[in-house]
Amino acid sequence: MASSSSLTLSQAILSRSTIPRHGSAQQLHPASASSTLSIPSFSGLKSTSSSAAASVSRRRAAAITRLPIRASAAVETLEKTTDTLVEKSVNTIRFLAIDAVEKANSGHPGLPMGCAPMGHILYDEVMKYNPKNPYWFNRDRFVLSAGHGCMLQYALLHLAGYDAVKEEDLKSFRQWGSKTPGHPENFETPGVEVTSGPLGQGIANAVGLALAEKHLAARYNKPDGEIVDHYTYVILGDGCQMEGISNEACSLAGHWGLGKLIAFYDDNHISIDGDTEIAFTENVDTRFEALGWHVIWVKNGNTGYDEIRAAIKEAKAVKDKPTLIKVTTTIGFGSPNKANSYSVHGSALGAKEVEATRQNLGWPYEPFHVPEDVKSHWSRHVAEGAAFEAEWNAKFAEYENKYPEEAAELKSIITGELPAGWEKALPTYTPESPADATRNLSQQNLNALAKVLPGLLGGSADLASSNMTLLKMFGDFQKSTPEERNVRFGVREHGMGAICNGIALHSPGLIPYCATFFVFTDYMRAAMRISALSEAGVIYVMTHDSIGLGEDGPTHQPIEHLASFRAMPNILMLRPADGNETAGSYKVAVVNRKRPSVLALSRQKLSQLPGTSIEGVEKGGYTISDNSTGNKPDVILIGTGSELEIAAKAADELRKEGKAVRVVSFVSWELFDEQSDEYKESVLPAAVTARVSIEAGSTFGWEKIVGSKGKAIGIDGFGASAPAGKIYKEFGITAEAVIAAAKALC
């Protein structure tokens, strides 16, 4: 076994890193976050045993003999015992879900009861994974897009032997501090790939996972070394299907020909408000065919195990299209009085109906009991999984011998370890560098970083030439050129964000970025919040960040957006003022792999300011110029982004009049908050209450910085359509306004 064998161990270490969970706790300084990304070594994995390997061989043999039977679709020829065991396993899943929801008196039993058969087949017969290393790189990915049905996944993880979901975890479903929260959360439960629940996000994440696989496979696989090779499976429901985000993401999946994406559509005709007839009568099959998918219909998802198996086989055979397997199921299958009704969707069955369901399905066991034969049947997955991983590790070692450069690069993508000295690639600027829009400076950074960060890829929602996001040395990621790194998302902001979450959560070293106009974060905010919650370090490149975009007018001019992201937990809102600050923002964004970053960038040209620096950005707020002594300026002028140069101009004027003026760049409130009290006092001394801030956006929240005696200059109404300079003047975002406010205060 070569040194390559524990890629996955490193990955696991990374995923469980000591970075504190977001939440009420202080967030880390990016520099210290960075240090956790330094994986100690790339040493051996010990879990593979020969018995495990033998177990795999036996299973494979079984699979081979079983396949022809499935292909012939001759259900009757299957041994009765197998069917009985499958059914027993399926009912185990159903009752684990029923019992957990019942104990919590909260949750969604309907989906697990209906989807248990497809769940069983996926986790017991189809998917490759290693329960003892949920982060094994080449595992098949599974996403429960209909996240409310998470007891399905918890039951499957439990049966498969994942450490995160022991019996006691099932018994503490939806309780404080448990590993089994009310919706699947990747950051709580190893084995859960993404965070789903908000409908449609999961299917879009899955498109991102499948994109990542196709991309990495195209870049790193060799004819004699198919080192990246896994499927992405999803279960989505009617709710996901109705959401626009799923249409966006699925249109892209079809366009890109993601053949290894296989989605199960739980077609149960019930949503919370009742029968889908009341609001959802479109023809989903036809829509997916229009989107370029292969579509299969399994008419009996409740007991048609062989139908499900055959559909998966067919789906795998279609290599140039993603597949939608519409599986018609009965929500709450087995419940004699509640099945096929919305009442089983989101509430516990109640003791009486649980009993009736036990009777109906012939289930004599105590709550949470897994029958011995079911337990024994599933027990092989631990050894089998270890063997899958060991086999892959051996394959990787061979690959590494033959292709050391590619292996090293892929390894860094798998572990998330950033190449040493990567930050030296960041461009720097002097006050003599030409004035430029930060969107253009952003492109310089992206192109510089793409050379040193093998996992950097991304694109724009049809605004590449406005957002300035093209990587010039690469072509487009397309169906036939999946090795390329410019992703064309089309005008699909919401899908774009969620796809990027999937890419980021596929491998720690994949660093997806995506772009649109800042105001259109409104279209993708739900995905951005999931980035923050699920610790997906997506970089959001948001240009045209104020009224400075000019003539497009108020529909395109962000106002409240900076405030709205400053209020969101675990996300970094960065508004750089010039070249050095743009480079600093990228440094912060790259380092923060468990916290997404939003870069607000200008359309208009900005001067390169004296005093700005990458190091300054890392502190969130810092002094760029000061003619005061003893930490006692007469007034502090505070600006962000395009308004920092206005603050600097105002300072020049005030200094001419003899004032002691400090100019502070406030590029990231979150990073400043994380600094020591001493540092904060050195920038914003408590004794100096004469403070003026200027920012071309809502003043909401600025009282915290300028204090009740200070003045926040901003815009609290909507913008207007006119040339940018005119709007700035009309809205009073001017040096004159800053000077007047400063004079009134000191």
Next chain:
Amino acid sequence: MASSSSLTLSQAILSRSTIPRHGSAQQLHPASASSTLSIPSFSGLKSTSSSAAASVSRRRAAAITRLPIRASAAVETLEKTTDTLVEKSVNTIRFLAIDAVEKANSGHPGLPMGCAPMGHILYDEVMKYNPKNPYWFNRDRFVLSAGHGCMLQYALLHLAGYDAVKEEDLKSFRQWGSKTPGHPENFETPGVEVTSGPLGQGIANAVGLALAEKHLAARYNKPDGEIVDHYTYVILGDGCQMEGISNEACSLAGHWGLGKLIAFYDDNHISIDGDTEIAFTENVDTRFEALGWHVIWVKNGNTGYDEIRAAIKEAKAVKDKPTLIKVTTTIGFGSPNKANSYSVHGSALGAKEVEATRQNLGWPYEPFHVPEDVKSHWSRHVAEGAAFEAEWNAKFAEYENKYPEEAAELKSIITGELPAGWEKALPTYTPESPADATRNLSQQNLNALAKVLPGLLGGSADLASSNMTLLKMFGDFQKSTPEERNVRFGVREHGMGAICNGIALHSPGLIPYCATFFVFTDYMRAAMRISALSEAGVIYVMTHDSIGLGEDGPTHQPIEHLASFRAMPNILMLRPADGNETAGSYKVAVVNRKRPSVLALSRQKLSQLPGTSIEGVEKGGYTISDNSTGNKPDVILIGTGSELEIAAKAADELRKEGKAVRVVSFVSWELFDEQSDEYKESVLPAAVTARVSIEAGSTFGWEKIVGSKGKAIGIDGFGASAPAGKIYKEFGITAEAVIAAAKALC
């Protein structure tokens, strides 16, 4: 002519009411906003002349003779002169767009050049409108969903004789204070129905407009009085088609069978990033068929006038389905070097290319010139439009005679005049009323209001039974029961919001409400922002407004959402604490017809508190209890929504210890901001810096209220999955925490 003849005049007055535009100016107290809703009288309209009527008759005759020709699709039989004039008119539209963009050196000439033929046919041959009263109730509605192409609409409004778009307005395209902003804005330009530009919004607004027509027609039309009868036309582009919101809205349009919705899909194969081949290869026709639409393909949208005419005829003949007319066009048609390329999408052509295009299309005129024959041809629309309106007014007078009750109700919907005394329907509560969740109290209000407000209709995104939004006395608005008022939106939050904008902007008296969990405002934020910008008084009923929802966990628990809406211009964020405050919130929401309201409502039961009132809510912040004298409490405790009772409990304890404590409900920051300084001082005296706020959400922004010496208790990280009481305790949202903070301050 009866007294009914100026419905539309009143409507026009209302639309131009004296309520100041949102923006940096102070917003009005709802009471004063209310007063502007009192339309003085319902008196006569004078614009109808007999010559106008004659003109209509002539046009109708022409239409009748032309129809058979169109039906036979025999293009050659059309008179050459007609064709020449049409082409000249079409080229006039093209050059008005070219010239305006050129003069502004900013804008989007490509779409108007490609879509001029369909634009001409719609405004010159098909649509019924009155240029001199853009608010005539029964007009056909037109929405340019691809709003960047607004010069198309401005050119058409100019030719048709709308006062808002004179030659000087075209010449001030995209300039400060003009009536011709960079995207269509209903609040700037009479004749523009909705505010579009953010892609996909317009088509969804159009679904709302068509829903409103179908609903009102079903409620008010009689076999002998078809008083509501108009079409809704839309032009949307590839960008709109890619957005998820359009799929959501179009799926509903198909489900509802909105037969009078006719959408033109400008199929030009170009988006900003280039050929749509790079990101958009789905089969749109098939997708729309799957969504239940009738689909027609016009292969030559550049010069195939008769194809377009025939398609519209066919679309009108299909009465049970909306129609998508895919019109294949060339973006920038006529420009010899830039047509069919992205370079013509969003930039001026440049002097040289303008000249080349003039040559190419044989256009000898000066910029902004409308040839006399074209002008003369279009001039009939003023008289014709007046005649349309007069004819309708006469019809309405007849209707009113026969059906006075229905007429009175419809009139109130048309004018937006609220029935006298409507607010008496609002329920009131005493501290003895049973504790209840504000979501349930909300339902009591909705049901009470539905009885007195004929224009109130709405529903939920598949959460009616959780959001508690069903109107019990009505059935579901469905294809076959369009007269009902419960709208089932399915899990389509974004489409829902935009559809409600369309409903609100259809008629001033339509008051749409829509609902989901508060956290899922993230899915619909772009539509909500357009509500605020376009002055659409939608009521957003947002339940499950905090960690108080419990076990569903952090994906479902809003944190930053209150702050994010408080930062948004022209929207009211209301978080009522109990029954009286819920009623007060509804009063405010109903009164504010030009400002949307967001009601954040609890899942959990809340006590009915002493001291709360409808009048208090109208002031935004007010004292609910106080044992201090001389406006000098020892400490002020401030709460909102479900945390107000926590503040009240803490006050009880502190008072037992001898403290003088004021408890303030801060239900709406925006309304409080609008109060007099004197009032503000009476609630939050500047001298009292000992202030503690408590709110189960982000503390972002609270410094403004509690001051730098006060303490804001809140949650600045994500929530957790557990029973609500447990989460409140673990996150420190407790009376104990308030007491401790208060003691530390006084």
